[in-house]
Amino acid sequence: MNDSEGLAMPPETLRKPTTDELIARLGDLQGYLADTGLGAVLRTMVDDRLRAIEGLLRIGVGTSAADGADLTATSRSDFLPDHVVDGLDAESVRGRVTFADFYHGSLGVVHGGATALLFDHVLGLVSLGGGRDETRTAYLHVDYRAMAPLGEELTFSGGIDRVDGRKVFLAGELCRGDVVVAQAQALFVTLHPDVGATTRGSD
Known part of the structure; x- marks a missing residue:
């Protein structure tokens, strides 16, 4: 199965978030996970979607330059509060x-x-x-x-x-x-x- 199956491609007109914005959103997700007692069903649903996102990121490795990304702009502070x-x-x-x-x-x-x-x-x-x-x-x-x-x-x-x-x-x-x-x-x-x-x- 394709890693990105089930995730629709965004329209070209959609604003592209910056790397720092994505990192900030990931920090929010980490906070929710640390503060929430997830039930078994919800844990399975979250895991399924995180695996799909992980697959998209793996596909993107090595192709960022072709997408016009500035690799030097990636934050060094991914885990900072x-x-x-x-x-x-x-x-x-x-x-x-x-x-x-x-x-x-x-x-x-x-x-x-x-x-x-x-x-x-x-x-x-x-x-x-x-x-x-x-x-x-x-x-x-x-x-x-x-x-x-x-x-x-x-x-x-x-x-x-x-x-x-x-x-x-x-x-x-x-x-x-x-x-x-x-x-x-x-x-x-x-x-x-x-x-x-x-x-x-x-x-």
Whole structure:
């Protein structure tokens, strides 16, 4: 059976969603699955449709360029929680984040690994500022000060403590109002030019 059987082709006039929009929709689906006790019949129906979508994506691998897709525009942040960067420069970053149900840990609050993922991303943005070359995370330490709620807008901020040669030392905070939920200390290392040339765009 064809992987796409049962899925009608959209009309040419239908607006084509961006990759980031599709990723956001996938995040919503993950949240529904994490928050819903599906019965056996509904689980089977969902599984059938997800398999059909998976088949379409497999067919699309390697054909995106022919469809006019910009492969360089694919987000590197597929698994990040929904967030907005309100300010970013060569020294600091600030913004807002809301963790969907998909990111739940025990006791119905945000999983600690999701908090670390956010810090790694936003501090990494700062590490690339000021004309610095490609960097990679060498060290990330997170102190969890309070439980972070799901579905509530939190604020984050971070910046550079110091730069020592190829080493970029950074710190960040995640807050719920005036309450510090988590703090991070990180070290990012600038790659040698020859290493950066072979790895850039591969992650």
